[in-house]
Amino acid sequence: MSSPIRAPAISACRSLQPIAKPTANSSPAHGLSAFCGAGSLDYPTANLSTTWINSVSASHSVSFSDNSTIRAILLRGTFGPRYACGFFCNGTCDTYLFAVFIVQTNSGGGITMPSIGFPQVVWSANRNNPVKINATLELTADGNLVLRDADGTLAWSTNTGKMSVRGLNMTESGNLVLFDSKNSVVWQSFDHPTDVLVPGQILVSGKNLTASSSPTNWTDAGLFSLSMTTTGLVASIQSNPPQVYYENSLSGTKQNTELSYAKFRNGSLDLYLNSVEPTDPDLSIPIPDAKSAQFIKFGSDGHLRVVEWGQPWKEVADLLTGFLGVCNYPMVCGTYGVCSNGQCSCPRSGTNEVYFSPRNSRRPDLGCLEVKPLGTSCNNVSENHGFVDLEDVNYFEFVTDISNTNMDTCKEACLKNCSCRAAIFRYGSNPSGGDCYLPSRVFSLMNNNRALTNLNSSVSLKVQINAPPAVSAPPTVSTPPAVGTVPPTTDSKGNKKSSVGAILGSIVGVLFISVVIGSAFFVYRKRRKPDEVEEDYLDHVPGMPTRFSYEQLEAATENFNKKLGEGGFGSVFQGLLKDGTKIAVKTLDGVGHIKKSFLAEVESIGSIHHVNLVRLIGFCADKSHRLLVYEYVVNGSLEKWIYTGRQEKCLDWKTRRKIVLDIAKGLAYLHEDCRQKIIHLDIKPQNILLDENFNAKLADFGLSKLIDRDQSQVMTTMRGTPGYLAPEWLSAVITEKVDVYSFGVVVLEIACGRKIFEQSKPEEERHLLSAFKKKAEEGQWLDLVENFHCEDVQSNVEELVEMMKIGAWCVQNDYTKRPAMSMVMKVLEGGKDVDKDIDYSNFLTPPRYVMNDISGIDSEDATRLLPSVLSGPR
Structure with a gap:
């Protein structure tokens, strides 16, 4: 850490930012002359109560010939490529990141604009x-680093308020640090990697690098993820489940309590799995020694490259290709593309029928499209679905779904599986005893090299061979003369004659037909009026998000190809809009409650925005189709991360505490600020x-209820999920305190690391609230905590017990004794204490209807969904 801590002083040079109150310990080196470019320009630290503005007139604003612009806030060091942090944009500069980047500085301490070697973002x-x-x-002033957009909307925060932060520091190693009075780290950017590692940075087990969606789209996370696990380094591409294309693993049992990690040092990427420093690493990936600034970047194509400053920046190593070769990358030839010695082509059927065509004939590496999009219906699969068989073709991943089988059985299993997109079959010498893999999404394929794999491999791609039967048009029927008309008469030569009677008859006939048609149209309008009323209503809701057609969402989701999950009334699919926005599309199936749920969700969150609410981008109300379009939230639902032994990784205590605060903020906004x-x-x-930074966002408003401000309570039918329902539901008269009760249950689940009900436990411990009641009365709070083995819980016992007390405060049977969510926020932020008058003998008793509903739940299930529950995108 640098000492003493100094903050930039205010000045008038070029509308200088930051805006800071002059302090007694402000250094002259940060005065007017320094900001205007004279003398040393090393300004690595900042004090509390400092604000920077992303202004076009800001100091240290430099534009480069590649159309990127930086506005440096902190800079560490002079002369050469150095670390700085500030605002960064690329391309049109419509939007900016708050980022750490490497920038070239000159001997005078100024930021230079080299003709080559542009700024490189290493964290955002x-x-x-x-x-x-x-x-x-x-x-x-309270130590929170907060980024707000121009309209004041919260974009990002470290959530470190009330955590004794004293200042901000840009370290020599490129780590952005919030530190306390003892110079101890409170928060650091190294703990929240994006797609880059810099020398000295570690990637701990459970953390991951997520590539950008494309080399030019640097503001969105892409498909590729590089994770450190307890057995090694794993690279995968998003699918359901993720498909792994690289794994550098080591078997063995960890002999220490610390997390496994990878460390980037000069000359190697070292993996510590069963050991820790200062011992030698368990595995090591060699890297060329650094001659200048160097970093490792996880690219949008899934490559892990070492990049070094050399005027310009250049790639000095590709760390995975040496193990994988060219064709083993999942998107080397795009979806369905076949890679052969680095050349890409589309699958061919062996017949005159063409099932796949290039996305771009000039760019075969962009992959292939289905000529006939594969339908999702499982009806008449033998008639509508078939296969394009590819012999001697392999796939980058193979997970055995069916073992000791043959190719025909493998293909039949794929036909019967709606989500299956291919039957991949491998065998050694016996084609009747091979293994079968049924992926739900197909990325790049490759020619099989039997000399290397020692296996026979074939891929059968599921295709649409017949269109689903269409409803035939009614046969054409000749219309007899209308009642009251007179057939035309003819003269002796066969010419038509006119008569007054014929004319009058025609007029009467036309009037009659008009009445019949008008009546039929009125009946038709009357019969379909509810749907029209619904659609017209949605168009007039203030602040309504974008309305999409069904065809637009069908294209955005590639015909609803990638399923993220299923809920009570439908499924959720990942998609991509034309502007590059990643979305989650919830399809609502069925009738009855669907219309109410759809309207409730659109009306409740269609016109509100909060950082802790999932954003509703748009909707579709097109004939019988009801769909909701959300922002895509990369880390999925909380349930994947908090249950001991079943989570994707162990979340540290600070992250868990932050998640609880985020949930409280979201609920407080709904209850009090709308x-x-x-x-x-x-x-x-x-x-x-949970988003990429583990910020929590509330989702699924399909059961929500709007209440006027002058209403203290409302009567409604029971809705929700067993285990999270408050006791007052039995009376059907509820307040916002039912949400507080559910929040309390979630808090206890997060703190204890277990589900509300677990069948595998002894009877007296199966229900979390019953077990917790007993332990709370005995003061044995920690007996139910099941995550000591994987987290830093032991060093945060006091905060853990406090968190449990917050949960207990919220699940009291008497709803009047439960706190408001704004009160919970104050407690979590350190501004208030938990109520000390909680009577543990008179609460936490699960209502009888709850016990009856969840007693039969399998221990692997979080809850059994009621028919009225509409689960959100996850």
Whole structure:
């Protein structure tokens, strides 16, 4: 850490930012002359109560010939490529990241604009939520680093308020650090990697690098993920489940309590799995020794490259290709493309029928499209679905779904599986005893090299061979003369004659037909009026998001190809809009409650925005189709991360505490800050989503209820999920305190690391609330905590017990004794204490209807969904 801590002083040079209050310890080196370019320009630290503005007139603003622009806030060192942090944009500069980047400086301490060697971003805070001109970054008086867009919307925060932060520091190694009075780290960017590692940085087990969606789209996370696990380094591409294309693993049992990690040092990427420093690493990937600034970047194509400053920046190593070769990357030839010695082509059927065509005839590496999109219906599969068989073709991943089988059985299993997109079959010498893999999504294929694999491999791609039967048009029927008309008469030569009677008859006939048609149209309008009323209503809701056609969403999701999950009334699919926005599309199936759920969700969150609510981008109400379009939240639902032994990785205590605070903020906004009070009515881990920085967002408002501000309570039918339902549901008269109860259950699940009900436990411990009641009365709070083995819980026992007390405060049977969510926020932020008058003998007793509903739940299930539950995107 640098000492003493100094903050930039205010000045008038070129509308200087930051805006800071002059302090007694402000150094002259940070005065007017330094900001205007004279003398040393080393300004690595900042004090509290400092604000920076992303202004076009800001100091240290440099534009480069590649159309990128930086506005440096902190800079560490002079002369050569150095680390700095600030606002960064690329291309049109419509949006900006708050980022750490490597920038070239001159001997005088100024930031230079070299003709080659442009700034390189090595970390960003708001990749999925870029900001605009006049956005602000503030290091608040209580130690929170907050990024707000130009309109004041919260874009990102470290959530470190009330955590004794003293200042901000840009270290020599490129780590952005919030530190306390003892110079200890409170928060650091190294703990939240994006797609880059710099020398000295470690990637711990459970953390991952996520590539950008493309080399030019640097503001969105892409498909590829590089993770450190307890057995090694794993690279995968998003699918359901993820498909692994690289794994550098080592078997063995960890002999220490620390997390496994990978460390980037000069000359190697070292993996510590069963050991820790200062011992030698268990595995090591060699890297060319650095001659200048160097970093490792996980690219949008899935490659892991070492990049070094050399005027210009250049690639000095590709760390995975040496193990994989050219064709083993999942998107080397795009979806369905076949790679052969680095050349790409589309699959051929061996007949005159063409099932796949290039996306771009000039760019075969962009992959192939299905000529006839594969239908999702499982009806008449033998008639509508078939296969394109590819012999001696392999795939980068193979997971055995069926073992000791033959190719025909493998293909039959794929036909019967709606989500299966290919039957991949491998065998050694016996084609009747091979293994079968049924992926739900197909990326790049490759020719099989039997000399290397020692296996026979074939791929059968499922294709649409017949269109689903269409409803035939009614036969054409000749229309007899209308009642009251007179057939035309003819004269002796056969010419038509006119008569007054014929004319009058025709007029009467036309009037009669008009009446009949008008009546039929009125009946038709009357019969379909409810749907029309619904669609017209949606178009007039204030602030309504984008309305999509069904065809637009069908194209965005590639015919609903990638399923993210299923809920009570439909499924959720990942998609991509034409502007590059990643989306999650929820399809609502069925009738009855669907219309109410659809309207409730659109009306409740269609016109509100909050960082802790999943954003509703748009909707589709097109004939019988009802779909909701959300922002895509990369880390999925909370349930994947908090249950000990089943989570994707172990979340440290700070992250868990932050998630609880985020949920409280979202609920407080719904209950207290909206024009109408919104009660969510289905708070549970499955409906809480986590973004790339593990910011929590509430999702699924299909059961929500709007209440006018002058209403204290409302009567409604029971809705929600067993285990999270408050006792007052028995009376059907509820308040927003039902959400507080559900929140309390979730808090206890997060703190204890277990589900609300687990069948595998002894009877007295199966229900979390019953077990917790007993332990709380005995003061044995920690007996139910099941995550000591994987987290830093032991060093945060006091905060853990405090968190449990917050949960207990919220699940009291008497709803009047439960706190408001704004009160919970104050406790979590350190501004208030938990109520000390909680009577543990008079609460936490699960209502009888809850016990009856969940007693039969399998221990692997979080909850059993009621028919009225509509699960959100996850």
